[in-house]
Amino acid sequence: MKYTDDQITALGDQIVAVLKTIYDPEIPVDIYELGLIYDVQISDEGDVNIVMTLTSPNCPVAESLPAEVREKIQEIEGVNEVELDLTFEPSWSR
Secondary structure (H helix, E strand, C coil): CCCCHHHHHHHHHHHHHHHCCCECCCCCCECCCCCCEEEEEECCCCCEEEEECCCCCCCCCCCHHHHHHHHHHHCCCCCCCEEEEECCCCCCCC
16 A cells, blocks of 8 residues: 555554654653654654664663664554664764
8 A cells, every 4th residue: 555645654654653653762852852763764654664763872762772662653543664884974962
């Protein structure tokens, strides 16, 4: 199924809403407002690619936080596949 631009925009809004429910355990701010999400791309088929970072490469949730993001986004109706790219370029800063 191919999504229209309006459907992709609505799906993007849902994705951002879900990202705002995920908090960095070290800083009591959601990962979206904290700036850990660099990019969200949605294809016409509902495939989602998220580019994100962590507060540091040695972050204690380096494995669990990306997995949580992937799982929660995958649960959104209309999302097909979720690919998550973890990057440290550019480095995160407040």
